[in-house]
Amino acid sequence: MENTVNYYRKQKEVHVVVANAFPGLLRLKREGDTSAFNALLLKALPGVKKYVQKRLYIALAKGQIDKNRYRTEEFTDQLFIEAYEHFDEIENERELYPWLFKKADELLEDTLVEEEFDSYFFENIDIYARKEWDEMEEKFSTDGDGDLMMIEELDDISYPKNDYVLNPIFIEEEDNEIIKRLDRQLGAENIRRHAEMVLFHLPAPVRTVYELHTEHQFDAAEIAKIRNRSIKEVENLLETARKGLRASFLNRYPYKG
Numbered sequence: 001m002e003n004t005v006n007y008y009r010k011q012k013e014v015h016v017v018v019a020n021a022f023p024g025l026l027r028l029k030r031e032g033d034t035s036a037f038n039a040l041l042l043k044a045l046p047g048v049k050k051y052v053q054k055r056l057y058i059a060l061a062k063g064q065i066d067k068n069r070y071r072t073e074e075f076t077d078q079l080f081i082e083a084y085e086h087f088d089e090i091e092n093e094r095e096l097y098p099w100l101f102k103k104a105d106e107l108l109e110d111t112l113v114e115e116e117f118d119s120y121f122f123e124n125i126d127i128y129a130r131k132e133w134d135e136m137e138e139k140f141s142t143d144g145d146g147d148l149m150m151i152e153e154l155d156d157i158s159y160p161k162n163d164y165v166l167n168p169i170f171i172e173e174e175d176n177e178i179i180k181r182l183d184r185q186l187g188a189e190n191i192r193r194h195a196e197m198v199l200f201h202l203p204a205p206v207r208t209v210y211e212l213h214t215e216h217q218f219d220a221a222e223i224a225k226i227r228n229r230s231i232k233e234v235e236n237l238l239e240t241a242r243k244g245l246r247a248s249f250l251n252r253y254p255y256k257g
Helices: 002-031 034-042 046-061 072-085 093-111 119-123 130-141 162-166 173-201 204-214 220-227 231-252
Strands: none
Touching: 002 034, 002 046, 002 093, 034 072, 046 072, 046 093, 046 204, 072 093, 093 220, 130 173, 130 231, 162 173, 173 204, 173 231, 204 220, 204 231, 220 231
């Protein structure tokens, strides 16, 4: 639980740091000091960069983009330009961080083709046998040449530990025992790997909304602005992700008494 509290606190502190940069950015934009503006904005971008990184890794793994065609820096460089040119769209300091994600999202959507919806996985997530889950994880962890494809690369951008991964999924008070059991049974790394694999196979809108909420600590209203959806749609997508992840853990690792 301490890891969870520390993680949430760290992410909320990031939101505060970015908000505090707003007055300085506004002043530098009015003064026309592009260089100083970009230097200050750079301090607000680590979270956005991680978000772009992860979406590109997933697009690469799904064969949507060529390995050498797009780099994170290309998107963040363009984001500097967008932020400077359209800074007057941001109404106040609380809007800055969601706005940066929204612009990053728009840049990504212009580049990435829409994922094919894996309906079979989604519709059968709660009935896969343990062997099927194991085979799926093996395939997820290696590419066609047998080399590790995503897991190691994602280590630096997938920050959650075991309690952080499980707490947003098992949210009822009576679920505390399930969290403790899975923690004892699997350990942090196996929990993380399973969650990453399931999210990878979930529809892109579900996965993206869930990760904005859990990894970047945006609430439903903020995510609605980032993703151009209604708050109700965001809440439904979050619940879909939570139900899918919950079913996958309970199905693959059932309680045996």
